[in-house]
Amino acid sequence: MSQRYPHPSEPAPEPDSALLGVLAAVIVALIGGVVYGVVGGTFHVEISWAAVALGFFTGYVSGKAGGANPVLQAAAAVFSIGGVYLGELVIAALITSQDLNIALTEVFLSHSGLVGETWDLLFRDKFTVLFFALGAAGAVAGVRKGGAR
DSSP states (O other): OOOOOOOTTSOOOOOOOHHHHHHHHHHHHHHHHHHHHHHHHHHTSOOHHHHHHHHHHHHHHHHHHHOSOTHHHHHHHHHHHHHHHHHHHHHHHHHHHHHHTOOHHHHHHHOHHHHHHHHHHHHOSHHHHHHHHHHHHHHHHHHHHHHOO
16 A cells, blocks of 8 residues: 655645634734734824734635635634724723733723723724724735745
8 A cells, every 4th residue: 555645746625624724813903903903002193004914914814724725814804894993992901001000900900981982082983994994904905924834
């Protein structure tokens, strides 16, 4: 019984696991959202290229993990919007924490209403929609780049 090994010139079979790609998108969006929030909170601004980067990396890792499955474009776009929103909430929490001179964990656990009010005052405008759209567009481009083999 001889086992046939693929010839080096033959392409390896493509993994196509949408579930793995979606899971990767969730994890990267969460981590990226926190990083985006910390960077933005440090400088007290939204950063457009950071929203694009968050979306792109969410999509890219999702495409690498899940292959060229078209479902991943939509999933990565949705989760990147969630990541950008999480990042903006972290920015709002950092600003609230600094303004009130209380610990960040206390802001999240005991004063979450203030975080929402700060987000409404600082980020609820036409640019927020733009940042969500930039993150989603970056995610779609990332899936296309990461899923192409």
